[in-house]
Amino acid sequence: MLCFLSDAYREHNPQYEYFRGEKVPCFESVERLDNIVAALQARGHECVSPQTDASSVIAKIHDPAYVSFITHAWQEWLALDEKNHELQPFPSVWPTRTLRDDIVPDNFIAKLGLYSMDNGTPLAAGTWCAAKSGADAAVSAANYLLAGHSSVFSASRPPGHHAGRDFMGGYCFLNNAALAAQALLDQGMKKVVVLDIDYHHGNGTQSLFYDRDDVLFISIHGDPKTEYPFYLGHEDETGEGAGQGYNVNFPLPIGTTFTQWLSALEKAIERIQDFQADALVISLGLDTFEGDPISKFTIKSEDYFQVGQQLASLKLPTAFIMEGGYATEALGTNVVNVLEGFEQA
Template identity: 50%
Template sequence: MKTVFSPVQLAHDPKHEISDGMLKPAVEIPSRAEIVRARILETGFGDVLPPDEFGLEPIARVHAGDYIAFLEGFWTRWTNAGRSGEAFPFVWPVRELRTKPVPDHIDGLLGRYSFDAGTPLGEETWVAARASADTALTAARLVAGGDRAAFALCRPPGHHAHADFYGGYCFLNNAAIAAQYLRDAGADRVAVLDVDYHHGNGTQAIFYDRADVLFLSLHADPIEEFPYFLGHADETGEGAGEGFNANFPLALGTDWPAFSRALDAALERVAEFSPDTLVVSLGLDTYERDPISKFRLKSEEFLALGARLEKAGLPTVFVMEGGYAVDALGVNCVNVLSGFEGA
């Protein structure tokens, strides 16, 4: 299996985040990707390729033009306003507040195009996010071109990013961009299976009214865990997309037996949908020692996860999402990929 990775993704280097109501050291840091890449090379798992450049067109197939323009021009507006350092939003257009007209002030723009305060924007965020999207697109191109599977070592992650706002450490929705690319490349149906600890709220929202992309997510129950406001079992799609969204919220403390039962149920839905290609949002924060998560999967159980995904029998694009136990992240990630290959 080929891995796609760009060192440009490391340029986004946040120092802090706001979490649990406090300013804390950032956990979505460049070393996450570096450790996974090092493990791939150390184990001789496969070739590591640089991504191709796709331009903005495939990104604009998923994200709103005004949102793309905001991200692209953010740092200039931030510094022109006399600001420096990492940017955090602090006001949002919730409930009776309006999203239009869009504010001119940089603080209003930050609130309009975000949904949390835990995702800082910096000077290199846009460049890194673009490289992360190109990484996912290149892996999708490999699979569309006949590869059985490919791994997009994306960072920053993407599954929390909506069509026109960011959050959860995510700016461009890499999995959604890859799925849309596969559709545009000729796949009639694409399934996106999100196995991250946190619900893939952005991916769900992007495809919620569509029947050509099935979205499924295994995650911690949002009654107890981020993102709190999406990810419930009664969210099944709307309009043409009714019945093409399935959430499997799981209790805090979920272990492999419970997780694997939900995985089996999700894969049954995938089989019923009969897609041409599977995109896996590969979060490794289900690991038992992840610092911000509360599931209990062990390193060796990620081998079983990979083997179970292979049994779907589909061309598969793996897109890296979360996972913050950096000491074990490389092992856990390669375990999933090698479990898939070995199966």
């Protein structure tokens, strides 16, 4: 399967994050994609550079003020103190209930809180460069489908499905899957499915399409009562306005087995078939793997072949967009198993 990939993913290289109150090395690391690329190449898959500037699509999905902030955030951080190049900025205040979010503060850390949903999305010198190149790869993948190809993989990093219109979160800055879906619609497709199979609910993607009937969003994920992002992803979230009925969540409990997970996927496939879409965008998270350090499902590497086969049964032009997966050594194998299961089917 052809893969769109920019080497700029290496530019986003924060050294630490805060996880359960502890300062730890970043789970979302350069090595994740290094291993994916190595597995792709070892098994004969071609990687090419993005061919499309995603700026016009980004402007449709994300708020201009938010995009301006993340574009210049690192430079603004350095301007505060010349020693800040050795530090990573984190938000410490968020405009939660009763606080105002309609006035952009002057204070940099306050702005970071305004445009963040958590303190687990560290910025680094090359964050914007990597995020923009990942968006370019996702939109290039969409254009590849529009040219008549049946499948494609966008090795975007950092991931994207937690990013909303005007906020970052969960390691995500630009919502690559939403950008791919929007690009498909912009070029004449009428209906697109975004199926999110990451362990964590795609809250950003849901929020972006929640009131629309041209995108069916389906997410299979850990129950938000116990799993990040906690505040979205429940079964009763079904869309609003024109989007009523076009948002479907399958929250699953800790310890979910592959058989149980596959049952949810089969239900998702039935909904997709009923929707009669023109194309399918997969938010490809592999943190459902049994060895993932921050997730709690029990899917094995060999199971991912069957995941790919099931997705191929839809017989839709399909763009796979890389999301999470933090068992770094196994990640490349797991990704390519999905892609090859799809191709073999």
